[in-house]
Amino acid sequence: xxxxxxxxxxxxxxxxxxxxxxxxxxxxxxxxxxxxxxxxxxxxxxxxxxxxxxxxxxxxxxxxxxxxxxxxxxxxxxxxxxxxxxxxxxxxxxxxxxxxxxxxxxxxxxxxxxxxxxxxxxxxxxxxxxxxxxxxxxxxxxxxxxxxxxxxxxxxxxxxxxxxxxxxxxxxxxxxxxxxxxxxxxxxxxxxxxxxxxxxxxxxxxxxxxxxxxxxxxxxxxxxxxxxxxxxxxxxxxxxxxxxxxxxxxxxxxxxxxxxxxxxxxxxxxxxxxxxxxxxxxxxxxxxx
Amino acid sequence: xxxxxxxxxxxxxxxxxxxxxxxxxxxxxxxxxxxxxxxxxxxxxxxxxxxxxxxxxxxxxxxxxxxxxxxxxxxxxxxxxxxxxxxxxxxxxxxxxxxxxxxxxxxxxxxxxxxxxxxxxxxxxxxxxxxxxxxxxxxxxxxxxxxxxxxxxxxxxxxxxxxxxxxxxxxxxxxxxxxxxxxxxxxxxxxxxxxxxxxxxxxxxxxxxxxxxxxxxxxxxxxxxxxxxxxxxxxxxxxxxxxxxxxxxxxxxxxxxxxxxxxxxxxxxxxxxxxxxxxxxxxxxxxxxxxxxxxxxxx
Numbered sequence: 397x398x399x400x401x402x403x404x405x406x407x408x409x410x411x412x413x414x415x416x417x418x419x420x421x422x423x424x425x426x427x428x429x430x431x432x433x434x435x436x437x438x439x440x441x442x443x444x445x446x447x448x449x450x451x452x453x454x455x456x457x458x459x460x461x462x463x464x465x466x467x468x469x470x471x472x473x474x475x476x477x478x479x480x481x482x483x484x485x486x487x488x489x490x491x492x493x494x495x496x497x498x499x500x501x502x503x504x505x506x507x508x509x510x511x512x513x514x515x516x517x518x519x520x521x522x523x524x525x526x527x528x529x530x531x532x533x534x535x536x537x538x539x540x541x542x543x544x545x546x547x548x549x550x551x552x553x554x555x556x557x558x559x560x561x562x563x564x565x566x567x568x569x570x571x572x573x574x575x576x577x578x579x580x581x582x583x584x585x586x587x588x589x590x591x592x593x594x595x596x597x598x599x600x601x602x603x604x605x606x607x608x609x610x611x612x613x614x615x616x617x618x619x620x621x622x623x624x625x626x627x628x629x630x631x632x633x634x635x636x637x638x639x640x641x642x643x644x645x646x647x648x649x650x651x652x653x654x655x656x657x658x659x660x661x662x663x664x665x666x667x668x669x670x671x672x673x674x675x676x677x678x679x680x681x682x683x684x685x
Numbered sequence: 686x687x688x689x690x691x692x693x694x695x696x697x698x699x700x701x702x703x704x705x706x707x708x709x710x711x712x713x714x715x716x717x718x719x720x721x722x723x724x725x726x727x728x729x730x731x732x733x734x735x736x737x738x739x740x741x742x743x744x745x746x747x748x749x750x751x752x753x754x755x756x757x758x759x760x761x762x763x764x765x766x767x768x769x770x771x772x773x774x775x776x777x778x779x780x781x782x783x784x785x786x787x788x789x790x791x792x793x794x795x796x797x798x799x800x801x802x803x804x805x806x807x808x809x810x811x812x813x814x815x816x817x818x819x820x821x822x823x824x825x826x827x828x829x830x831x832x833x834x835x836x837x838x839x840x841x842x843x844x845x846x847x848x849x850x851x852x853x854x855x856x857x858x859x860x861x862x863x864x865x866x867x868x869x870x871x872x873x874x875x876x877x878x879x880x881x882x883x884x885x886x887x888x889x890x891x892x893x894x895x896x897x898x899x900x901x902x903x904x905x906x907x908x909x910x911x912x913x914x915x916x917x918x919x920x921x922x923x924x925x926x927x928x929x930x931x932x933x934x935x936x937x938x939x940x941x942x943x944x945x946x947x948x949x950x951x952x953x954x955x956x957x958x959x960x961x962x963x964x965x966x967x968x969x970x971x972x973x974x975x976x977x978x979x980x981x982x983x984x
Contacts, residue, residue: 419906420877420906420961423957423958423959427899438943440944441942441944443936443940443942445957467767467825520829524767524818530814532818533882573835580963582882583831583880603882605719605964607961637743638727661745665719665961668965669880669904
């Protein structure tokens, strides 16, 4: 490991686990319907804001670093973040009195989001002693190499009429977003508490600024009351590619010049703040002279 | 004269208690890391002699509200250890962003042209109290700073204009403007909370003055608390004064309940919207130490 510029650098290895909370994110609206709708009364609609940062969730990280002197280290981390979130788009249970009949409406429209991200984080760490422990500040780039989002959209609706008739339907629309690279940054401040010269505990609080634009999305399920018309379709017909710009055109009677499988890029915010706890191992000097 | 003396004495007192101070002024440019999703589109349709030719161009046009020039001022305290503290204020001057959707539609007898245009301009102050750790050298020093950041006095001006013109090729007298509506909203209030980290390289010109080059990462978002319509021009007429309050004022809330018709004499309550303001900033400036009597004891 006698590379130029890292002579006598101490090598260290960190294993850490933590949790990220949303820092901003995309705004979604949740609605709950209740009460009694009639000619003289309105049903009650309660709205609630929900911010979704797709990076919200648990993360694990392995970091290998070179401590060049008492103050400065350079390092590279491999991070895996996984998150499960849910949006209650519209839920409710209300009565609709239309005069000639009364309908009891029960609805549940929700979206489940499952995200996974592998990222590489090259960074620089400045540290200083505070009593028996080390206080450090860290700044790193964050480059995601493998990111995916599985979005599951579900609708369940049931209307019961006063005559006893029941109309219900269930709808699934699942999409798998993948591809594309996200580049952002990460900052942290923390403490290293040494237990021995070779081993210690690390605690840090961090914030990430990261945005992901997937390259493509594939429809994985489209089901209405048990029927899935997409089940025999080829992948190409179910996949949409995201691009910065495109032109679609159509001339009636001359076949389709329409481009059904392109769409403009979307952005998925992954910014979070949170904490990490971990183990710190000093592995010795990179080049003993 | 008395004020100058008072300021000097105050500064000397503070320095004698806390140690060495510096001020730093810099100019910078912020590149948006995330933006409001939007797109330009240009639709052309020709329905001539029974044949419909349709072309639509779509172009990604995210609005990076945090992008643009910045003016930064820092007051920092240098302790005897590498660990220090600084308080930075940045003013984001903002850029004007424009998003446009156009339609040009022709047939044997008519031409319709329309444009829906939105403009965005964001300005605001960002305060960042940061811990700093530095590596002091004779000619060059390096410094890393990490801390929370707060957006205050955020101000988003959002304009919207829709205009549509109709041309009758058979009866030209029936041609004219069929829609003309322009209004401007201002969104403000609320504090944005995030975090910032920066790396600075300092070139020491002499003991007092250093040139500073900095790179920052900012994770920040903002939800304005209020909306206020600034103007509304409809077919060339100013209709602002005739609008009900609910069409001129908005209160943004995390949650609310609707139980009956909207009271138009009150501001409209609606759900908060998050505006992404994360950015990567570059800056160049000057750092001036205010007290050279105290020797540095950096590592």
